[in-house]
Amino acid sequence: MSAPLISCQELTKSYPLRGMEIKALNGVDLAIEDGEMTAIMGASGSGKSTLMNVIGCMDRPTGGRYLLDGVDVMSLTKDELAHLRNRKIGFVFQRYNLLPRMSALQNVLLPLVYAGVNAGRAANRALAALEMVGLAALAGNQPNQMSGGQQQRVSIARALINDPQVILADEPTGALDTVSSAEVMTILKELHQTRGVTLVIVTHEADIAAYCERMITMRDGRITGDSIIKGKRGA
Amino acid sequence: MSLKPKTLVDFSFQALKANKLRSFLTMLGIIIGVASVILMIAIGQGAQAQVMSRVKALGSNVMMVLPGALGRFGAGSEGTAQSLTLEEASAVARLPYVANVAPVVRRAALVTHGANSWTTTITGTTPSITAISSTMSTVEGRFFSPADEKSAAPVAVLGQTVWQNLYPNGSDPVGTTITIKGVPFTVIGLLQSAGASMGGNNQDDFVYVPLKTAQIRLFGITFIGLMEVQAAGQKEVTPVINEVTALLHRLHGLPPGAPNDFTVRNLSQILSTAQDISGMLTLFLAGVAAISLIVGGIGIMNIMLVSVSERTREIGIRMAIGATQRDILNQFLTESIVLSLTGSFIGIVLGVGAAVAVSAFAHFPTPVSSLSIVAAVAFAIFVGVFFGYYPARRAANLNPADALSYE
Ligand SMILES: Nc1ncnc2c1ncn2[C@@H]1O[C@H](COP(=O)(O)OP(=O)(O)OP(=O)(O)O)[C@@H](O)[C@H]1O
Ligand SMILES: [Mg+2]
Numbered sequence: 001m002s003a004p005l006i007s008c009q010e011l012t013k014s015y016p017l018r019g020m021e022i023k024a025l026n027g028v029d030l031a032i033e034d035g036e037m038t039a040i041m042g043a044s045g046s047g048k049s050t051l052m053n054v055i056g057c058m059d060r061p062t063g064g065r066y067l068l069d070g071v072d073v074m075s076l077t078k079d080e081l082a083h084l085r086n087r088k089i090g091f092v093f094q095r096y097n098l099l100p101r102m103s104a105l106q107n108v109l110l111p112l113v114y115a116g117v118n119a120g121r122a123a124n125r126a127l128a129a130l131e132m133v134g135l136a137a138l139a140g141n142q143p144n145q146m147s148g149g150q151q152q153r154v155s156i157a158r159a160l161i162n163d164p165q166v167i168l169a170d171e172p173t174g175a176l177d178t179v180s181s182a183e184v185m186t187i188l189k190e191l192h193q194t195r196g197v198t199l200v201i202v203t204h205e206a207d208i209a210a211y212c213e214r215m216i217t218m219r220d221g222r223i224t225g226d227s228i229i230k231g232k233r234g235a
Numbered sequence: 236m237s238l239k240p241k242t243l244v245d246f247s248f249q250a251l252k253a254n255k256l257r258s259f260l261t262m263l264g265i266i267i268g269v270a271s272v273i274l275m276i277a278i279g280q281g282a283q284a285q286v287m288s289r290v291k292a293l294g295s296n297v298m299m300v301l302p303g304a305l306g307r308f309g310a311g312s313e314g315t316a317q318s319l320t321l322e323e324a325s326a327v328a329r330l331p332y333v334a335n336v337a338p339v340v341r342r343a344a345l346v347t348h349g350a351n352s353w354t355t356t357i358t359g360t361t362p363s364i365t366a367i368s369s370t371m372s373t374v375e376g377r378f379f380s381p382a383d384e385k386s387a388a389p390v391a392v393l394g395q396t397v398w399q400n401l402y403p404n405g406s407d408p409v410g411t412t413i414t415i416k417g418v419p420f421t422v423i424g425l426l427q428s429a430g431a432s433m434g435g436n437n438q439d440d441f442v443y444v445p446l447k448t449a450q451i452r453l454f455g456i457t458f459i460g461l462m463e464v465q466a467a468g469q470k471e472v473t474p475v476i477n478e479v480t481a482l483l484h485r486l487h488g489l490p491p492g493a494p495n496d497f498t499v500r501n502l503s504q505i506l507s508t509a510q511d512i513s514g515m516l517t518l519f520l521a522g523v524a525a526i527s528l529i530v531g532g533i534g535i536m537n538i539m540l541v542s543v544s545e546r547t548r549e550i551g552i553r554m555a556i557g558a559t560q561r562d563i564l565n566q567f568l569t570e571s572i573v574l575s576l577t578g579s580f581i582g583i584v585l586g587v588g589a590a591v592a593v594s595a596f597a598h599f600p601t602p603v604s605s606l607s608i609v610a611a612v613a614f615a616i617f618v619g620v621f622f623g624y625y626p627a628r629r630a631a632n633l634n635p636a637d638a639l640s641y642e
Contacts, residue, residue, distance in 0.1 A: 049640075058555060059636035079559045085635075086557025097552045097639070101253050113242060114557040158556065 003070055004031035005165060005198055006055055011064035013050050013221075024050040025061065026221030034165065037192045037199040039209035042218035048202045049170055051218070055200065056089050056168045057081045069165065086114055090159025090197075092169035092188075096151040098143040104130060104154045105139040111162050129157040133187055149180025156187055166198040167191070173208055185211045237561050243569040250542075250570055261538045262578035264531025265618065269582025269611045270589060271524035277590040277601035279517025284600055286510045292429045292438055293502055294367040296334075296466040298476055300327070300483070301498045302458075318496050321446070323486055324462045330478045332471035337364040338459040340449050346442055348401040348413045355397050357415060357442050359449020367465045370438075376409035376424035379445050383423075387447040391415065392424040395439040415442065418452055476501060521607075525614065531578070532618035539571050539626035550630050551639030564631035571623025572616060579615035583608055 013025035024047045032038055040048050053059040054066060057073055066073045069088065076084065091097075098107045109126035117125070130136045133153040143151050152172060159167050169188065173181035189211050191197050201212060209215050210229070217225030238246075251258040302318040324338040340359040345352055365371045365378050372378075379390050393401070393408055402408055408422045429438035450456050466475040476499050483497055543550070550563055558566075587608075590601040 053636040056555070058639065059634065079561070082554065082557055082559040082562075085555060091555050093639075097548070097555075099549055099552060101249065110553070111556040113238070114553075114559075114562060162557075 005034040005069055006030065006032040007067040009065040011054060011066060012062045013054060014062050023221050028223055030223060032198065032200065034198055035196045036214060037212045038201070038214045038216060039212040040200065040202045040216045040218060041204065041209055046218040047221040048218055052168050052170050052200070052202060056091060057084050086111055087162055088165045090164040090167040092155050092159050092167060092172045094171035094174040096143070096155045098151055098155055100143055103140050103142055104135060104146070107154060108157045108161055111158060115162060125161060129161045133157045149176055149183055152176060152180070152184050153187060156184065160191060164197065166200065169199065169201045171202050171204065173203065173205065181208065237559065238565060243565050244573060246566050247570040247573040251573065257538065258574065261534055262574055262581065264534040265528065265575050265578030265615055266582040266585060268524060268528030268531045269579040269615055270586035271527055272521060272611045273583060273586030273603060273607050274589045275520035275524045276517060276607040277603045278593065279513065279520050280602055280604060281600040282513040283510065283517060284602060286506060286513050288429065290506050290510065292368055292370045293506065294369060294465055295503060296469055296472050297367060297502050298464050298472065299500045299502050300462045300464060300479060301500065303498060304494055304496055318487060319459050319462060320457065321459055323483060324459060326482060326486060327462065327464060327479055330475065330482060332467045332475050333464060334467045335363045335366045335465040337361055337367055337463045338446055339463060340446060340454065340456070340460045342454055344416045344453065346397065346401065346413055346415050348411065351401045351403065353397055353400040355440050355442055357444060357449060357453060359444050359446040361446050364463065367463055370427065370429040372427055373424040374427045375407055378424055384445040384447055387451050388445060389418065389420045389448060389452060390423045390444065391420040392426060392443040393422060394426050394441040395428045396437055397440060397442055398425055416453055420444065472501060472503065528614055528618060532622040535571050535574055535619065536622035536626060539567060539623055543567060543626045543630040547633065547638050547641040550633055551635055551641065554635035555639060560631040564627045567627035567630050568620065568623050572619035575615045575619030579612050583611065
């Protein structure tokens with residue numbers, strides 16, 4: 001068995017708060033293999049988003065070790081982290097986080113702009129990504145001209161544009177109705193099955209977690225449960 | 236790998252368009268600053284150019300002797316008294332250190348050529364005026380000679396304005412006949428343009444005739460209006476003033492200690508002072524205008540700081556999808572440079588337009604120097620970078636996770 005794609009050992013993250021320390025992560029040990037589809041559940045404030053930020057190289061842990069694809073992330077510079085986010089990681093957020101006043105197409109191709117891909121090729125790839133989420137027809141629409149579900153699909157297109165190894169989705173259906181939630185989860189699942197993208201999905205809803213193969217539960221900054229709920233790559 | 240300049244400029248225009256009114260108001264400081272720098276320098280240089288052209292037209296180390304005592308308005312003026320004569324001018328010319336003396340008579344008169352007529356100033360003087368004033372040279376024909384003067388020949392030399400009005404088709408006036416107060420004159424020369432003088436006096440609106448001709452054929456007088464006296468050098472100006480004053484005092488038969496019935500004015504000195512003052516004025520005006528540019532820069536910094544905090548989430552998103560610190564820094568820096576550059580281009584248009592308007596409506600030359608435009612733009616870029624750097628740096632130093640969760 002090869003080394004895991006994501007490997008956390010004794011991860012801690014604390015925030016100072018009025019002279020005290022809040023331990024958002026309090027010793028997290030976690031290994032996620034390449035190609036897994038994992039759900040993270042847990043009460044509000046249990047540290048799920050904090051863990052996602054660390055895994056996504058958006059924040060540095062206070063202590064412990066984190067290896068992404070065998071690379072010790074703590075030793076990288078800020079520029080190297082930016083590069084890593086650009087190439088290896090895709091993000092999907094609860095609030096979509098598309099840039100306003102930019103069309104769906106422009107939003108989707110933005111990671112390619114930062115990757116230095118030339119404009120023509122970037123536009124083609126962005127269009128293909130929008131096609132993949134079924135929104136090629138809305139390529140020219142700005143976020144405020146789309147429904148929440150559509151915006152979330154655009155943000156998935158943006159997350160997958162650079163062919164990342166892992167997509168991190170923090171409550172991707174948190175703001176959506178059941179129909180849109182199902183659409184979004186179907187797309188993520190399909191990505192996982194056809195391209196083998198590793199998926200980590202934070203959710204509060206059991207039926208969303210049910211799309212996944214593995215479920216991790218967190219409490220007070222620790223992992224308290226870790227179970228396989230389905231055989232790998234679905235049954 | 237960092238973003239291409241074109242991409243950065245695209246981002247900037249996207250952001251600035253999203254907040255058009257605010258962007259415009261932010262630029263206003265730069266617009267006003269640049270426009271006023273250009274206009275103020277143009278006005279200052281216009282004033283300097285006028286002084287310079289007056290100095291050139293007048294000649295160096297020149298003083299003017301006018302009839303009449305130092306009056307209520309500071310000096311005597313031509314025509315208020317009749318106390319100067321041609322003989323006195325000759326006596327002055329014989330004084331040591333006097334290089335040239337030009338006696339002058341001036342009267343307004345109607346001049347006609349064919350069907351065209353024009354009221355202008357007739358100046359009767361001697362050929363020595365050409366030695367004093369460097370602008371007194373002809374582009375067509377010749378100036379009148381001592382022989383013309385001696386014989387009171389009916390010959391005339393035209394200034395550019397007079398020529399343009401009497402010869403609207405632009406034909407060569409030399410050899411043609413004009414009438415001055417009904418008296419026929421042969422045109423023997425056309426002067427080069429001397430340019431406008433201070434106060435908008437047109438120095439080209441003159442007809443020059445020999446002094447004797449003016450006295451006998453036109454005005455029927457024996458006195459002269461004034462004399463221009465040129466000293467041999469700068470050091471000699473003061474001694475010459477003293478000598479001339481003493482000589483005329485004696486020739487006028489005034490008792491010692493009695494007030495003079497004439498005035499000697501040191502024009503060169505007045506003009507060189509005016510030159511210094513107009514130079515200082517230019518600097519002063521440009522300085523005040525430059526301060527408004529700095530104020531404009533502070534406006535940019537203020538708005539960029541607001542913009543960075545308003546767009547913290549956007550910064551977080553961009554970082555999440557791979558923007559480096561340098562990308563974010565460059566993005567905001569470009570935005571403030573685009574603001575100040577766009578502002579300065581609008582400012583250039585306004586400033587140049589205002590300068591043209593001033594010269595058209597106030598009849599005051601306002602030459603816009605390309606140097607002032609270059610300086611204004613360079614300063615605007617400097618302002619953009621200087622005042623944009625701090626907010627941009629702040630944006631770039633944000634922690635991605637914190638920026639993204641910013642409310
Ligand atoms: N930037 C911060 N500064 C201070 N404390 C923070 C910060 N971010 C998170 N925390 C604290 O860390 C703890 C974990 O927060 P986190 O956002 O990871 O929880 P979560 O599991 O994602 O909760 P939710 O389900 O509500 O999203 C919380 O107690 C929170 O208050
Ligand atoms: Mg959370």
